[in-house]
Amino acid sequence: MAHSSSPYGARRIALACFAFLLVALFLFPSQIQGLLQYLGGPVGYAVGIPLEAIASIDAGIANRWEQYVALQGVREENQQLRKEIEWLRGQHSQLRESAAATERLTSLLQFKEQALPTMIAAQVIGRDATNRYRAIILNKGEGDGIKPDMGVVTPAGVVGRIVKTTGASSVVLLVTDPNNAIAGLIQRTRDEGIVQGTQQGLAQLKYIPLLSTLRDGDRVVTSGLIGDFPRGLVIGTITRIDKEEGALFQSAELMPEVDMGRVEEVLVIQTSYGQSTKAGTETDLREKPAP
Numbered sequence: 001m002a003h004s005s006s007p008y009g010a011r012r013i014a015l016a017c018f019a020f021l022l023v024a025l026f027l028f029p030s031q032i033q034g035l036l037q038y039l040g041g042p043v044g045y046a047v048g049i050p051l052e053a054i055a056s057i058d059a060g061i062a063n064r065w066e067q068y069v070a071l072q073g074v075r076e077e078n079q080q081l082r083k084e085i086e087w088l089r090g091q092h093s094q095l096r097e098s099a100a101a102t103e104r105l106t107s108l109l110q111f112k113e114q115a116l117p118t119m120i121a122a123q124v125i126g127r128d129a130t131n132r133y134r135a136i137i138l139n140k141g142e143g144d145g146i147k148p149d150m151g152v153v154t155p156a157g158v159v160g161r162i163v164k165t166t167g168a169s170s171v172v173l174l175v176t177d178p179n180n181a182i183a184g185l186i187q188r189t190r191d192e193g194i195v196q197g198t199q200q201g202l203a204q205l206k207y208i209p210l211l212s213t214l215r216d217g218d219r220v221v222t223s224g225l226i227g228d229f230p231r232g233l234v235i236g237t238i239t240r241i242d243k244e245e246g247a248l249f250q251s252a253e254l255m256p257e258v259d260m261g262r263v264e265e266v267l268v269i270q271t272s273y274g275q276s277t278k279a280g281t282e283t284d285l286r287e288k289p290a291p
Contacts (some may be wrong), residue, residue: 134177157234157257185223
């Protein structure tokens, strides 16, 4: 039994030594290589060759690992930078919107100060969703002194007319609605007509005298003959002239000066010119001494 177990024990010792050597080679390749080269001899040289390869592999793995760790850091930094860029874009968008609103309100206030009639500033809070009418809803109503038939404008030109009010809101029928009618004047020729909306979302000037010399590009403004708008507010520009044979009047298609789909703030004209003129005339008649 002792004789048969001796080779087995020697084999175990040899395997243990070989395993220890391999562990030492992988854990300390450079140190083992230097030790064997120091010892010299054919065995040290023969073993040193694979040790150089192992040392190179070990250095490569360490280098790759360092690169991986560095890339992970760069990736996390990039993600953080992307978040900061998105946040800055959001801030930039808000600042642009605030700047645009400030510019619009400044223009509105300047126009209000320059205009003669009394005006109330209001914001658009809704639009007609039924497509039966072209209308917008304002955040001001009867409680703010707004009444039906008052004119609504922006610094660019005419928007429409108040047609319905509640205590805190009002409905504006746009100049592009076929049910709206505004007294207009061709600025160059001084010919008058009635501006109405069209089904295409534009406007047209109707009842133009046949002898009028209007042409494309002529600007149409309010005539001031009706009390809801003063004279001279821009309505639109003539883009096409319709003159039918045998007709009593001409008509012209207009491109509205105001982009109705982008209106956000407006001014409501409180002063009624027709009523003011009439009241002034009656006062003058009452104050004038009888002959």
